Amino acid sequence: MNSILQEHFGDVIPTEEIFGTFEELNDIVNKSVEEGRNLLPEYYGYGGNR
Numbered sequence: 001m002n003s004i005l006q007e008h009f010g011d012v013i014p015t016e017e018i019f020g021t022f023e024e025l026n027d028i029v030n031k032s033v034e035e036g037r038n039l040l041p042e043y044y045g046y047g048g049n050r
Helices: 002-009 022-035 040-044
Strands: none
Touching (some): 022 040
């Protein structure tokens, strides 16, 4: 998942900022690729989306 996120958005998964299951994270990464934007900050509330 980390390599997919990095390939599409140049970002890595900030493991210190995320929580939940592997399946949830996988779904969000896949949805990010489908939508063409990194959705992790929105879902996990880090970065400028706090």
